Amino acid sequence: MRQARQRAASALLWVALLTMPLWINALGGYTELASRVVVMGLAAMALNFLLGFTGTLSFGHAAYFGIGAYGAGMTLKYLAPSTGLGMLIGVAAGTLAAALIGALIVRLRGVYFAMVTIAFGQVFYFIAFRWNDVTGGDDGLTGWQRQPLHLGPARIDIQNVDTAFYYLALACLAASAAAMALLLRSPFGRSLLAIRENERRARFLGIAVERHLWMSFVVSCAFVSLAGTLYALLNNFTDPRALRWDMSGNFVIMAVLGGMRSFWGPLVGAGIFVVLQDYVSSHTVNWMSVVGLVFVLVVLFFPRGVLGLLRGRGMS
């Protein structure tokens, strides 16, 4: 019964995602907003791989998001006008950075892990901010554009057709979600859940906890950097704000807002958050207060998120 309902809900979610460009304009949105929902949703789901399914709080995921964004942008600007290559290099750079930093921090736990991830996130912010000649500094990386995709003989014009780019982002989301779901169902994913539930017992059972945490961190950051490359391509632009600490906080609140114990929750949370932010920032200059208030209210009243709330009601 419960499984059937879940399957129906996922089907509904995907119908909504697949048809979003058709109805979002009618609701006062625009195709770019839809793309942003999908990109941020991917980032939040990737973060949740670590947060919700491994039970480890990273507050510095914007770093890898931003490295992906700069990797893609700089490839297109300096190296070759190829969207595919840009995404590849962006993801590779983000994953490599995560592998190095992950190795330094997997021994830490709880609040301390969170604090170190926050602090490390700032390194890349300062690099992007200071290295003017290459990254454009505070003004951001401009002077490049996403290029049409060539898949064999087919040419997909994601450059000028916003809807085409939306479906590229959606395809990336679908592939990433499938990969993460598969990983979570594998023995590796089961071990992560075991570590989340009881680290000491998992260790006694012979699970190499540190190595699993490191792998989970790297997987999570790899998908976050994929989202970052898409974010840069979406805007044809990236700036240091993409890798600042407030972006990390936004990812976490998206995951919590949607429900971090459910697989699709962060996507729902990202949808709510992105649309709300878009609406509020176009209506008032004090949007920071509103966003801050969302943080406070979610923590106090919806700690289990929207999907957690729905599920709790369904079971009772």
Place this chain on the structure above:
Amino acid sequence: MQQLILFNVFNGLIVGAFYALMALGLSLILNLSGVINFAHGGFLALGAYLAYSLMPFVGFWGALLVAPFLTAAIGLVVERLLIRRLYGRDPLYSLLLTFGLAYILEDATRFIWGAQSLPYPIPGWLTQPLSTRFFFLTGYRLFMVLLVASAVGALFIILRRTRLGMRIRAGTLDLETVSALGVNVRVLRNLNFGLGIYLAGLAGVLAAGMLGLEPTIGTSLIMPSFVAIIVGGLGSLPGTLFGGVLIGVASGLATVFFPSASEAVIYVMMGLVLLLRPRGLLGEEGRLQ
């Protein structure tokens, strides 16, 4: 060259004093309550702006005295109404809540006092250089270092000698036992939070005199304060103090030789510390788990 190095080391010392003051407050709250107070920078800005508004009425010295206490009072209320509800829950929630508070505080200062930077007047005799050779050594800078040093000294005396301080230290080690011995833990945590915010407010007033007022004044100081705690050693207040001064001086020195790396260098130091001595330079073993 020698003068340039001295200038930047002294600058680093001042910046490090700020980091240390911020980080000590953060550490107090983190050690006793397990809360990373992301809003600490917001409280710093609040202290600075409160001092600015008070100055026409009570003067420079009055503002220096009163504003940190006012900030601490606001901190006590925030702890009582919001943060208290989250003790004992996943640290994720207190982190998110204080993160939201940081947004609200920054926006509120911008709303009340405006987004432009404001000058913060300090008494004329304090701005004079003390010597012609060391032109950078103004009275205010020396005064700041001395004041931070005495504030830190006072904090350590409070923690060592007063009943409240001893309870805070005991609670850091084992809160349950302290509670069982009849200490009201809720009040203890509340006062401890206020003490931490007082330090943030004091840092704010001092920073205003040096940097002027901007709504983002706190956000630029909070990240290095995290680094100071990690480098110095989690759970150790002397370590936090040492870490703050150390990274301040290090980033000052980096300004001489490689200016664009002056911010990044402290994170490199953090990486090295985590690699070679994960518990921090003066940290106690076993506090990381």
